[in-house]
Amino acid sequence: MATGGTPEFVRLVPSGGDDISRTLERSLGISFHEAEQDKVRRGLQGGATTPREVDAEHLVRENVAGLIESIRNTLNFYANAHPGQHISSVVLAGGGSRLAGLGAVLSRALGIATTHVDPLDTFTVRRKQHAAGVEKLALELAAPLGVTVGGK
Template identity: 35%
Template sequence: MASTRVIGLDIGTTAVRAAEVEFGSGGPAATPSPTLLRAGTVPLPPGAVRDGEAVDPGVVSHALKQLWSTAGFSSKDVVIGVGNQRVVVRELDLPWMPLSQLKASLPFQVQELLPVASSDALLDYYPTGESAGPEGRQVHGMLVAAQRDTVAANVLAVEGAGLRPVMVDLNAFALLRALARGDLAQRVVAFVDIGARVTNVVIADSGSPRLVRMLPSGGQNATDAVASAMSMAQPEADALKREIGLGFAPQAGYEAAAEAVMNATRILTESVRNTFVYYASNNPGRGIEAVVLTGGGAHLAGLGQFMSSSTRLPVLLGDPLSNFRFGKHVDRAALAGAEPLVALPVGLAYGVAA
């Protein structure tokens, strides 16, 4: 029987975020309206997490202890995510066999596809379909290979807080589960989660992933650019970035800051657009129909319009809580406008309960 209560934990560059979700006994598929029981966020000091990896596990552990104390989560079992440049995700067709056997065979089948020895990587396989052809029955899916030390650093930080990681999932797949519902589950959609230093892009066709990319930039790059242009500290630069936004006429004296935000955002947007172009070249006739933004970087004023103009696609802000009910410990008003920030922890909770 599927778990009924699951806690998804997102270890980001600037904060740790967790969400406790309750499903019915049949899991997400049988629960059209899950319940968000608890949710919380605790900020991290600069440098504690770099490119999705905990480089100071002790500091991250302390933040996690604070998060559990203030949010009052009912369990110490958590699902954590992984997603940075040290994770390889690619389409792969394999001879059909039961999924458990297929996953067990991965180290022997994919070594030549990996930049490291298979013994130094954690391997998983996400099936998306199957077919029968001249070579027999085939499974179509996506190979996921994460370098062990990338995952180990975050697991160490989680265990240091007295928590128990019961599953490690790919952030891109969590994003897909959190958002690909209703109309979005029937179309070709690009889900783009803009974190501080890592942007996850997953393009899905009818709810099934077709392309995953982890881009090494995010909202913090624009903050850094403003801090450099204006010779100011990071907190002040971040506040100024949000005040200026993107594509608006700046106040006198802030022209350099506005240009810094524009240049940094243009670099990220071009990387996203290039990902879309690559997908289109390999999937003729199944073009992307919409872009859904989540993550802290998605809140930059004017970003949606800028990305829409750049990609020539409609862009909307994702809401992973649109079909949720809320428990008595959740302040719904406090979450208003912050829904895109909980997409990853909510999607991670969906994974172990599926």
């Protein structure tokens, strides 16, 4: 939770996109790379046409339901500890936040707007890093950058 961009309460959710990919990997007997591609391509959009796709959609939705419950518990904890303070949005970060449809599903489930963070926004990114495509990894860098900056 943040006020005016200053963090007041931070909680890293103990599950995320890799957990979804690992579940797909184990349950469907595919490689992690295939599971990751399947997860990102499929997202929460629906449209399965084969039994394997139906299974994959079910597994993704089951994992996301656990994630939503974890976020709901965090919001409830904060609201109980800080009565009268309004939570205006949930900020999504990490590779799992790329899951198509996640923001909309979270917003509907929690009744709160969602937004993505740009973890590189407060950093100067050198030309060499731009050329290497560091922006493509920005969401994955959110937690390590936050821990690094928070430690100063």
